[in-house]
Amino acid sequence: MTSDRALVAALTPAAERLLERHLEAAREWFPHELVPWSRGRDFVPGETFDPEEAGLPDAVRSALFVNLLTEDNLPYYFHVLDRVFGADTAWGEWARRWTAEEMRHAMVMRDYLMVTRAIDPIGLERARMVQVGGGVVPQPDLAADGFVYVALQELATRVSHHNTGKALLANDRAGYEVMKRVAADENLHFLFYRDLVSAALEVDPSSMVPAIERQVRTFEMPGTGIPDFGQHAKAIAEAGIYDFAVHHDQILVPVVLRHWKLEAIEGLTPEAEEARRRALKHIERVGRAGRRFAARREERAAAYA
Ligand SMILES: [Fe+2]
Ligand SMILES: [Fe+2]
Secondary structure (H helix, E strand, C coil): CCCHHHHHHHCHHHHHHHHHHHHHHCCCCCHHHHCCHHHCCCCCCCCCCCCCCCCCCHHHHHHHHHHHHHHHCHHHHHHHHHHHHCCCHHHHHHHHHHHHHHHHHHHHHHHHHHHHCCCCHHHHHHHHHHHHHHCCCCCCCCHHHHHHHHHHHHHHHHHHHHHHHHHHHCCCHHHHHHHHHHHHHHHHHHHHHHHHHHHHHHHCHHHHHHHHHHHHHHCCCCCCCCCCHHHHHHHHHHCCCCCHHHHHHHHHHHHHHHHCCHHHCCCCCHHHHHHHHHHHHHHHHHHHHHHHHHHHHHHHHHHHC
């Protein structure tokens, strides 16, 4: 097994190549062009928020709230990349470019929400102060874990933004377009990290498989530190925007099983073999929980109808 530092060094050529690919694939876009400004009007200071005005379901409002506050936590995510990957060479260039792109997400989402009055602006701002003042983000110790975490995280964010957009479609096409655009960025970020993990698996599978196991087992959607996060996460899951089934079917299976081919990786140490076995078992468990959860939701919907 190579050391974690050596792994980062060995992957520098891959990072260079993937950064170049990213820069070619990324299209310039402008947050201000997606915001329906004509629908806005001034807020009277202290004005009470009227949720009826935008008429969104509570779960969609929860998803917009959590997704935006996660984007607002950008300084701490940057800090993790800076610490784990280093600020030099392609790693630093990637982290800075990524940060510049990510900053657009909070810009466009906040402007959209203010103009359409979809969310209580005072509650949102107070929550942002708590969230950013707390600065809680996952802190992987090793680069191996960092690669895996950000790959899963970017894809989970893409899916979550996109499903939020789809849930908005019934009420508001402009909101759908905002979330779709942001999700497209997250997809390119995901592809960078997904393929970085593939390259790392070639270099040092016996370090990477245990990292995959740890990250799969402990993965949580970002949001710890957001006021009432548990309650919002529950509403988001109930609405099927992000739940165990989504996590299993759209993140764990396509990436860990199909793309990284966890079951077929060769040349593992006994400890890495053991980690693989645990990871596979965990994925299966998440799938079962997802199916159970979805079945109960359907039963409730049927009872309600
Ligand atoms: Fe983002
Ligand atoms: Fe992203």
